[in-house]
Structures are given as C-alpha cells and as structure tokens.
Amino acid sequence: MHFEWDDNKAESNFIKHGISFEEAVTVFADPYLQFTEDTKHSEVEEREWAIGEAENGSMIVVVFTMRGDQIRIISARKATKRECRRYEEGI
Template sequence: MEFEWDGNKAEANLSKHGVSFDEAKTVFDDPLYIDFYDPDYSDEENRYIIIGESQQRRLLIVSYTERNHKIRLISAREVTKK
C-alpha cells in the first residue's frame, strides 16, 4: 500500500491536531479498523474515513482519498468524545 500527502497539509495537521501523517498511515495496519465512504465531503472526489489504532496505540480518525493507486491522506486526529 502506497501513501502520499501534501507536505504543507501534513505540517498544518500536526500543528492543529498533534497527529503526524506518518503515524496516521499506520491505522491501515490495524486489523480491526473500520472504514466507510464520506458523502459529506465527496463532491469533487470520493473521500473515505478510517478509524483505527495507530502503532503509537492512539485511536485515530483519518480522512483520505485514492489517487493514482495511492492513498492520499487529507486529515487525521485523535478520536475524542463530543
């Protein structure tokens, strides 16, 4: 599985949410992850949400799309109660 992301977006995500995209991509290795289509943000391209545990043992929610046979990360944050 190949991953890609925008460097500026990755820096902004780390600053705002405290989650690096390098950590976020490890959620895809969680055998118990849940993913689903995100119709609210799929106007221009199909977007998906994955929820799973990272290798740092944090429960993360990650937004992504698929481009050119790669997974492109869009945002990532720790799951919290609201």
C-alpha cells in the same frame, strides 16, 4: 500500500491536531480498521475515513482518498470517545 500527502497540509494538520501523517498511516496496519464513506466534505472526489489503532496505541481517524494505487492522506485526528465506542462495538 503506498501513501502520499501534501507536505504543507501535513504540517498544518500536525499543528491543529497533533497527529503527523507518518503516525496516521500506521492505522492501516490495524486488522480491525473500519472504513466509512465521507460524503459531507467533498463533491469533487470520493473521500473515505478510517478509524483504527495507530502503532503507538492511540485511536486515530484518517480522512483519505484513493488516487490510482496511492492512498492520499487529507487529514488525521484523535478519535472522539463516541468514535472509539463505535470502533470497539465493530470488533
């Protein structure tokens, strides 16, 4: 998998959520990673969000879009308790 992101967006995301995009991409190695379409936040491009366990064990939600064969990270944050429960129920 190939990842890309805007460096300014990555910095603002880290300031707001405390999650680096480098950490966020590690959820894509989670064998139980779950995906959902994000139809609320973009009319221009198709966005998805993924919830999974990061390399450090934290549960992270990553919003992304596909650009060719690249996964473009848009944002990342810690999963809520409700999202964690949904993830666990899906395993």
